[in-house]
Structures are given as structure tokens and as C-alpha cells.
Amino acid sequence: MSPFNLQDYEPVEERLARFWADHPNGRVFTELVNSHAGSVLDQSQSVIVIASVYKDKADLYPDATGHAQETPGSNPVNKTSWVENCETSAIGRALANMGYAPKGHRPSREEMVKAAAPSPSPPPARRRTPPRGKKLELLQAAKDADVDDDLRHRVTRMFTGKESVYDLSSDECDKVIKQLAWLSAHRSSALEALASWEAENGLA
Numbered sequence: 001m002s003p004f005n006l007q008d009y010e011p012v013e014e015r016l017a018r019f020w021a022d023h024p025n026g027r028v029f030t031e032l033v034n035s036h037a038g039s040v041l042d043q044s045q046s047v048i049v050i051a052s053v054y055k056d057k058a059d060l061y062p063d064a065t066g067h068a069q070e071t072p073g074s075n076p077v078n079k080t081s082w083v084e085n086c087e088t089s090a091i092g093r094a095l096a097n098m099g100y101a102p103k104g105h106r107p108s109r110e111e112m113v114k115a116a117a118p119s120p121s122p123p124p125a126r127r128r129t130p131p132r133g134k135k136l137e138l139l140q141a142a143k144d145a146d147v148d149d150d151l152r153h154r155v156t157r158m159f160t161g162k163e164s165v166y167d168l169s170s171d172e173c174d175k176v177i178k179q180l181a182w183l184s185a186h187r188s189s190a191l192e193a194l195a196s197w198e199a200e201n202g203l204a
Contacts, residue, residue, distance in 0.1 A: 012092035015100040019053065027057035028094075029149055030087050033166040046071045047083050050166070051090035053098055060143050066093030134173045135165050141177045145184035155179055158197050 019026065029052045048069045052062035068089035070082040095101070142152045153163045159179050160172045168176070183190040197203075 012088050012095070015092060015095040018100055019095055019098070023055045025056055027054040027059075028052070028091060029054070029062075030090060031164050031166070032083065033164045047086050049083075049086045049090040051087070051094040053091075053094045060139060062094075064094050064098035066090045066095070066097055068093060134170050135168075138165060138168075138173045138177050138180075141180045145180045147180060147183065152176075152180075154194060154198070155183065157203075158194055 016028070019028075031050045031052075033048050033050055046069055048067065051066045051068075053064045053066075055063050066089075068086045070086035070089070072082045142148075147155070156165070156168070156176050157163045159175050160168060162168060162172070165173075179190075
């Protein structure tokens with residue numbers, strides 16, 4: 001028998017509804033941080049997702065973030081949808097960090113359902129991170145070039161083979177920053193070259 005009442009914990013969907021009501025111009029962005037471009041997730045791969053929540057979609061830095069990890073097959077939902085489940089958990093934690101959680105009931109209902117039926121899981125997947133200053137420099141370069149998150153990911157993938165800032169080395173960050181500056185000055189040509197590369201690699 002579960003030692004807690006699941007009805008005391010609200011679903012992530014309800015937190016999201018209150019967030020959008022308070023911040024209709026906000027933004028929720030998620031990143032799968034331990035997967036590389038072109039890779040195919042299989043039944044042996046744990047995943048880590050970072051969710052970033054912005055009160056205003058034009059903001060450079062998020063108002064809150066949340067992390068989550070899921071393991072394939074660790075519960076009935078994760079037999080087929082461990083990535084989607086991980087994303088939901090990360091969003092719920094980010095919203096809790098912003099204050100969208102009842103006092104004393106910080107976890108979402110989805111997380112408490114998992115806690116009610118724990119199962120062994122492998123060690124957390126390792127995540128490489130560039131120095132914080134270098135990451136912020138890259139994000140600022142993207143903002144200066146008027147590049148949104150999706151386009152930043154596409155440029156990063158083209159020149160490093162990776163999609164997430166969290167997987168980049170300092171040298172790779174510098175490479176992306178340089179390309180963002182070139183994109184800013186030659187946007188039409190850069191976007192055409194990017195689209196052509198994606199088409200050639202089956203990523204269009």
C-alpha cells in the first residue's frame with residue numbers, strides 16, 4: 001500500500017495550465033542532453049531531459065529549469081515512452097522550481113506514481129558540460145544573431161555533429177559562435193547552405 005495519497009499531488013498538465021494563464025507570452029523549452037545527432041535511442045539507453053521555463057519567450061535566460069532521468073522499462077509507461085515521460089517530469093520539476101507546486105507536495109503526480117512502484121535502474125547517464133561562461137557566450141551570440149533555439153540546434157548539429165550545448169567542448173562552442181556570427185552577416189546564404197546540408201544528410 002502506498003504511504004502517500006496520489007490525490008495530494010497535481011499532474012504536470014495542471015501546473016502547465018496555471019503557468020500559461022499567468023504567462024501567455026511565455027515559453028517552455030526542453031533538451032535531450034545525452035543523445036547525439038543521428039543516433040537512435042534503443043531499449044538500453046537511459047535519457048536525461050532538461051526543461052527550461054521562460055516567463056517571456058523573448059528572454060535569453062530561463063526563469064527556472066528542471067532535470068529528469070528515465071530508464072527504459074523501469075515502469076509500464078517507460079516500456080514504450082520513456083523519452084516522453086522524462087520530458088513531462090522535467091517540465092514538472094521546472095514549474096515546481098518556479099513556484100507552481102502546492103506547499104509540501106513539490107513532486108508531480110507523475111513522479112509519485114513512479115515512486116509508488118520503484119525498480120532498480122542503472123547509474124545516471126553522464127553529461128558533459130562546457131564551462132558556464134562559454135555556454136552563456138554561445139547563447140548570447142545566438143541572441144545577437146537573432147537565432148532561435150531551433151536554428152541554434154541546427155547550426156550546432158551541422159558543425160559539431162551534436163545538438164545540445166551541454167555536449168559541446170569549449171572548442172566546439174567557439175566553432176558554433178563563429179558560425180553564428182557568419183550567419184548573422186550572411187543569413188540568406190547561411191540558411192541555404194544549412195538546408196542543403198540537412199537535405200543531403202536526410203535531416204530536412
